[in-house]
Amino acid sequence: MKSSIIVIAFILWINMIGAQPIQINDLNIPTSPAFVLLGKSPATIEKPSNPKAVGLSLINLWQSSGAIEFTPYWLSNKPAYTFADNIKNKNPIFQTLAFSIASSKDDSISNIAVGFRTQLAKSYSQNTIKLIEEKLTELENALGEGENIDQNKIKSLHKDINKLKAQTNWVLELAGAFSGTSSTTESITAQRSGIWANLKWTPDNSPITLVGLARYLSTKGNPAKLSKDSSFFDYGINISHQGDEFDLQFEFVKRNSKVDNASYDRLVFIANYQIMPGIVAVASFGKDYTKVNNVFSAIGIKFGLSTEKMRAKS
Amino acid sequence: MAIKKRSEEVDLSLIDDQQAHVILNVTIGNAQIGGSLVKWKHSSDILKKGRIVNLDLGYISAIKGKTLTIITNVLDDNEQTNGVVVTYYFQNCTIAAKMFNDTVDADGDIFQLKVEFTFN
Numbered sequence: 161m162k163s164s165i166i167v168i169a170f171i172l173w174i175n176m177i178g179a180q181p182i183q184i185n186d187l188n189i190p191t192s193p194a195f196v197l198l199g200k201s202p203a204t205i206e207k208p209s210n211p212k213a214v215g216l217s218l219i220n221l222w223q224s225s226g227a228i229e230f231t232p233y234w235l236s237n238k239p240a241y242t243f244a245d246n247i248k249n250k251n252p253i254f255q256t257l258a259f260s261i262a263s264s265k266d267d268s269i270s271n272i273a274v275g276f277r278t279q280l281a282k283s284y285s286q287n288t289i290k291l292i293e294e295k296l297t298e299l300e301n302a303l304g305e306g307e308n309i310d311q312n313k314i315k316s317l318h319k320d321i322n323k324l325k326a327q328t329n330w331v332l333e334l335a336g337a338f339s340g341t342s343s344t345t346e347s348i349t350a351q352r353s354g355i356w357a358n359l360k361w362t363p364d365n366s367p368i369t370l371v372g373l374a375r376y377l378s379t380k381g382n383p384a385k386l387s388k389d390s391s392f393f394d395y396g397i398n399i400s401h402q403g404d405e406f407d408l409q410f411e412f413v414k415r416n417s418k419v420d421n422a423s424y425d426r427l428v429f430i431a432n433y434q435i436m437p438g439i440v441a442v443a444s445f446g447k448d449y450t451k452v453n454n455v456f457s458a459i460g461i462k463f464g465l466s467t468e469k470m471r472a473k474s
Numbered sequence: 475m476a477i478k479k480r481s482e483e484v485d486l487s488l489i490d491d492q493q494a495h496v497i498l499n500v501t502i503g504n505a506q507i508g509g510s511l512v513k514w515k516h517s518s519d520i521l522k523k524g525r526i527v528n529l530d531l532g533y534i535s536a537i538k539g540k541t542l543t544i545i546t547n548v549l550d551d552n553e554q555t556n557g558v559v560v561t562y563y564f565q566n567c568t569i570a571a572k573m574f575n576d577t578v579d580a581d582g583d584i585f586q587l588k589v590e591f592t593f594n
Contacts, residue, residue, distance in 0.1 A: 209556060209577060234555035237575050239503035243551065246505035255505070258554070296507065297525065299549070303509030304523035306545040307586070311475055318549060318582070321507075 189356045192229060193275030193337035194260035197352045205260075211235050218261070227262035231255075247292055247325070252279050260337075268343050273352075275337030282331045285364045292324045331360040351380045371398040373413070391418035396426075407432040415449055424449040439463055478578050481588045487568040488593055492535040496593070497565035500526035500546060504559050508548035515541040515590060534566060534593075541592045548585040550578045558585045567593070 190196040192205070206228040208214040214235065217228045233254045241255075249255065257278040264271045284292070299317040302310060334357050341350040359372040378391040396413035413426045428446035435441055445457035488496065502508035512521045512529060522529050526544075531537055548558045559575040578585050 231554040234504070234552070234557065237504060237557055237559040239559045239561045239573055239575075240501060241503055241505055242501065243505050243507050246552075255554070299507055300509035301524040303507065303547040303549060303584075304511050304525075305509075305547075306511035306523075307588075309547055309584070311584075314549065314584070315475060315582075318507075318551065321551070 189277060189333050189335045189358050191277070192227075192260040192262075193277055193335045193354065193356065194262050194273040194339070195227060195275075197275065197337045197339040197354055198262050198264060198271055198273040205229050209235065221261060221263050225264045227260070229258060229260045231258045233257065243296065244293070247284065247289065250283050251281055269341060270343075271339060271341050273337060273339035275335065277333070277335040280332045280334055283329045284327070285329045287364060288324060288327050288329070292321065295321050295324060327362065328360070329362060329364070331358070333358045333360075351378075353378050367401050367403055369400050369402070371400075372396075373398060378418075389419060392416060393418070405434045424451070435461075475582055475584060476579060477584045477586050478576070479586045479588070480574075480576060481590075482574065483590045483592070484572055485592050485594055486564060486572075488534045488538060489566050489568060491566070492533065494534050494566045496531040496534060496537060496567065498526060498529040498531055498542075499563040499565075500544070501561045501563070502546075502548055502559075503561065504555055504557050505552045506548050506558050507551045508546055508558075508560065510544050510546040512542065512544050515543050537593050539593065541590050544589050544591065546587045546589075548587070550581055550583050550585070553581055556580065556583075560587055562589070562591070564591075 195205075204227070206217045206220075206226065208217045208228060208230050214228070214230055217226075217230075220226060221228060246252070246255065257276060260273075260275045260277070262271075262273050295317060299314065299321060302313050302317055334355075336355040337353065339352045354375065354377040357374045360369060361371075362369045373394070373396050375394045376392075377394075379389060381389045393416045394413050396411065398409070398411040400409040401407065407430075409428075409430045411426075411428045415424045415426070416422075417424070426447065426449050428444065430442070430444040433441045440462045441459075442462055443459045446455075448454045448456060498512065500508075500510050509524045510526050511523050512526060513519060514521070521531070531542065544562065546560050548560060550556055550558065556577045556579065557575065558578060559573065561571055561573045563571050572589075572591075574587055574589070576585055576587075
């Protein structure tokens with residue numbers, strides 16, 4: 161479900177060395193791979209819910225710019241596929257296979273990108289399944305109050321279920337995307353393609369999550385050098401510990417560049433400590449891919465009006 | 475959390491065996507979450523609330539001519555679709571299943587379906 165965390169804050173950064181923004185989990189599978197390769201986030205994303213709407217959206221996309229996302233499996237109703245079936249489904253490949261398509265036109269240059277994302281495998285521990293079933297029964301009972309349902313109770317139970325649903329034991333995800341660029345005036349073309357794979361493991365009753373990451377990205381330019389050629393394979397590991405008051409994250413990524421036949425690595429460590437609700441101390445350090453001037457570190461305080469902690473997506 | 479409401483009336487034909495029981499099952503599809511309230515029309519007694527599995531409505535001879543009211547609330551939990559589909563299965567009726575589908579506007583919305591089934 162879409163959660164809306166609006167943080168109205170200003171960030172005070174005291175950069176000790178370097179001034180580059182420190183990001184972690186940059187190898188995590190993007191939600192919409194096509195939009196990542198296109199290099200821009202569309203302002204609006206159409207989500208057609210039936211085959212006819214998909215057709216109309218594709219026609220609109222072809223004639224002008226825009227973005228759509230759809231999951232073919234859900235374009236028709238599945239009357240016998242229940243919530244419990246979905247939780248117990250260990251290979252929800254078709255249920256989660258989502259396609260994203262985006263196009264943009266800037267002056268004489270046109271871009272189009274197509275991507276997909278799916279979960280190849282997932283599993284919950286027996287304990288988590290039991291907790292989900294218990295919470296599901298409570299929610300079904302709350303929804304079984306006819307015309308006098310308690311919306312606050314339903315919201316609260318739904319939030320609990322969503323938290324439990326996120327506590328997968330194992331998840332293996334795969335995504336891929338391809339984008340093409342062309343110019344009508346000079347017939348220039350460029351291509352970008354990428355494939356991502358993530359294997360996430362959260363041990364039972366543990367605040368620690370391990371994610372194995374792999375990504376291949378390739379950019380092929382053209383004689384007019386619309387974009388620079390590059391091709392690299394990244395792989396690495398991300399370890400995070402999420403506690404009530406502090407979070408720790410560590411990420412190591414090894415990069416093999418096919419173009420210059422060299423390898424690089426990147427290391428990032430980030431610690432967040434909540435001093436009080438809305439005030440979080442942040443410390444981070446690491447080294448970037450580049451061979452020189454590659455060490456970065458920063459400490460700072462984040463002020464926010466939101467009482468919810470910012471968490472890295474994993 | 476918006477609530478989309480819909481009401482329907484359905485006539486069901488019972489089979490000829492007066493001693494047979496009518497059994498009700500309600501299935502919420504599309505991996506959504508739902509619960510139902512089941513009662514006879516004009517009665518304050520609730521037969522069942524929540525998940526409806528193998529609910530015995532009684533002998534055919536006893537329920538002929540009566541109207542069953544079912545209010546089903548479906549919470550849109552599935553991020554992949556806003557479509558909802560509810561199927562009511564009546565064992566020992568000539569048409570055993572009645573399916574309703576609809577859509578809600580946004581994730582987290584509720585679809586409230588009130589159906590009155592009259593047994594003939």
